[in-house]
Amino acid sequence: MTRESEFRFAWRLAAAIFIAVAVEAPAVAAPLTVREVAPGVFVHFGAHEETTRDNLGSIANIGFVVGEKCVAVVDTGGSAALGAQLRESVRAVTRLPVCFVINTHMHPDHVFGNAAFSDEPGVAFVGHAKLGAALAARERGYLDRLHQEIGDAAAGTRVIAPTLTVASTRDLDLGGRVLNLRAWPTAHTDNDLTVLDAQTGTLWSGDLLFVERIPSIDGSLIGWLKVLGELRQLEPKRVVSGHGDAGAGWRAAIDRLEEYLAVVRNETRSAIKARRTMQAAVAEVGATQRGKWLLFDDYHKRNVTAAYAELEWED
Amino acid sequence: MNHLIFSRSGLASIAVAIALAVPGAPHAQDQAGAGNWDMIRQSMFAGRTIEEDGAKLVELETPVRAEDAAVVPIAIRTRMPQDPAQYVKKVYLVIDRNPSPVGAIFTFTPESGRADIETRVRIEEYTNVRAIAETSDGRLFMTTNYVKASGGCSAPAGKDLAESMARMGRMKFRVEGEVKQGEPALAQLMISHPNLSGMAMDQMTRLFTPAHFVRKIEVTYGGKPVMSAEVDFTISENPNVRFYFLPRGPGELKAEVVDSNQLKFESSIQVKPGTAGS
Structure with a gap:
């Protein structure tokens, strides 16, 4: 030769x-469809559905931000299989490595794709200082439920605890592009984190903002209303909400969410004051909100249950 | 003395006996957990007849499908006057497929006025829920409902555990509506307590957070027992019980609570029949 x-x-x-x-x-995996909502900011919009074998947990908004040095993924979807598809979407856009996987909070539809990124060299998993404890406490229940929902398509899905945590604020440098992370007091959950891409004025709100899909109260109703008041003070050009497309119309989206939460708060308070039982309150509170939100029947009564359990200790 | 021994170890020993007897059994059995019920029946009511009375004497109100498996409101109502000659002495709450199926044993007296109870429970899997009433002359009546709920026991206590721990032991105690001499009056006791099930993982240690729950509630009116409950983590976080007592003149309604770490909490209110309760 x-x-x-x-x-x-x-x-x-x-x-x-x-x-x-x-x-x-x-x-x-086939890459997910992503939309470049601002230069270098890519979002895959999830469906307003419950997790099924068909959607593999693609029910929340997930995506990534591309810097000059590396990429930050923001939320990874409801299964490792979906996370693998998101990773292909990153690969279709850039060959830069993924240096950060940021989780906006503990819910499965936002964190269960993490495993697909675990072999990225040097990747850090980033979350609120309370995220790790919250995930550990719920891990078994979350995984059991995923297996019930999607069966063997759940293979490879596991909880990955944050390796870099945020107690108040933290900046992440992607090379020529800095993300400002902010940890919030208990609101939608006790571990909500927002991500601001200052360069384009894009705020990833996580589930602090729901659009179209009914919000779920899994932290503090009163705390959430307070945090919404603070979010209003910010001046992003657009918001990538956890569900639905807030975009540039994010202030109106906050109005609608605030209306729902305030109605639940006010009517639940009245029910407690009138000495109605939890069962009675659950049957009565928030009837005017039906029709304004998708999946209302799947979450509303649970929200009132949570609101009642919180507000009965108010005074 | 017998009573004392029972009250110290009653629920826990029953739960342990059942857990040992049927390791991993629930999954191998039918959906409602009838196998567990056979074990419980054997250990608690061996050789006794239980009338499945179709809600004639004991009525059980549960949701068909729980909105939140960690906070499932239930109501048990009995239909026998609390006459000293014959009354409902105990009500057992059994949740067949829960990790600790005998979730609560309530004890009533003629001074209860009515042997009714409302509370909120955790449910781990789709299961039968049973209310079994025992009369003072030893007869047993049972009503069974099927409830669809899952994950209630293994869910962590508290959407905000730090706040829950800080508030532990605080109580809210009140009488509902107008209290009339000689008529059963409704009271509500709320106890701030995380009621940890011991089934949720701690992030740092990778071990289960130790169980820590309210295990006994004793309520007296004018020094006489009106309702006592032997409970465990089956009861939801921040245990909430609604029950009756029979006011015969002014008196103090007093609740004493002991948890599994031997912490004691107390709360009382003065009641004057004929006036609204405080």
Whole structure:
């Protein structure tokens, strides 16, 4: 063999091995559809559905921000399989490494894709200082439920605790682009974190903002209303909400969410004051809100239950 | 003395006996957990007849599907006057497929006025829920409802555990509506307590957060027992009980609570029949 043919042979051998390995490995996931809502900011909008085998937990908004040095993923979707698809979406846009996987809070539809990014060299998983404890306490229940919902498509999904935590604020440098992270007091959950891409004025609100899909109260109703008041003071050009598309119309979206939460607060308070039981309050509170939100029947009564349990201790 | 021994170890020993007897059994059995019920029946009511009376004497109100499995409101109502000659002495709450199926044993007296109870419970899996009333002459009546709920026991206590721990032991105690001499009056006792089930993981240690729950509630009126409850983490975080007492003249309604770490909490209110309760 000439040197050149030796080289060709070696190259072919390497290619054959590579193909064999690739065939052995799980099929490469198809990339998710993403929309570039601002330069370098990509979002996959989740469906207003419950998690099913068909949607693999693609029910929340997830995406990524591309810097000059590396990429930050913001929320990863409701299963490792979906996370793998998101990773392909990143790959379709850039060859830069993923240096940060940020979780806006503990809920499965936002964190269960994390495992798909665990082998990115040097990647940090970033969350609120209370995220780790919240996930640990719920891990078993969350995983059991996912297996019930999507069966063996849940394979590979696991909880990954944050390796970098935020107690108040923290900046992440993606190279020529800085993300400002802010940890909030108990609101939607006790571990809500927002991500501001200062360069484009894009705020990832996580589930502090719901659009169209009914919010779920899993932290503090009163705390959430307070935090919404503070979010109003910010001046982003657009908001990537946890569910639905807030976009530039985010202030109106806050109004609608605030109306729902205030109605639940006010009517639940009245029910407690009138010495109605929890069962009675759950049957009565918030009837005017039906029709204004998708999946109302799946979450509303649970929200009133949570509101009652919180507000009965108010005074 | 017998009573004392029972009250110290009653619920826990029953739960342990059942857990040992049927390791991992729930999954192998039918959806409602009838196998567990056979074990409980054997250990608590061996050889006794239980009338499944179709809600004639004991009525159980539960949601068909729980909105939140960690906070499932239930009501048990009995239909026998608390006459000293014959009255409802105990009400057992059994949740077949829960990790601790015998969730509560309530004790009543003629001074209860009515042997009714309302509370909120945790439910771990789709299950039968049973209310079993025992009369003072030893007869047993049972009503069973099926409830769809899951994950209530393994869910962490508190949407905000730090706040929950800080508030532990605070109580709110009140009488509902107007209290009339010689007529059963409704009282509500709220106890701020995380009621930790011991089934939720701690992030730092990767061990389960130790169980820590209210295990006994004793209420007296004018020094006489009106309702006592032996309970465990089956009862939801911040235990809430609604029950009756029979006011015969002014007196103090007093609640004493002991938790599994031997912490004691007390609360009382002065009641004057004929006036609204405080």
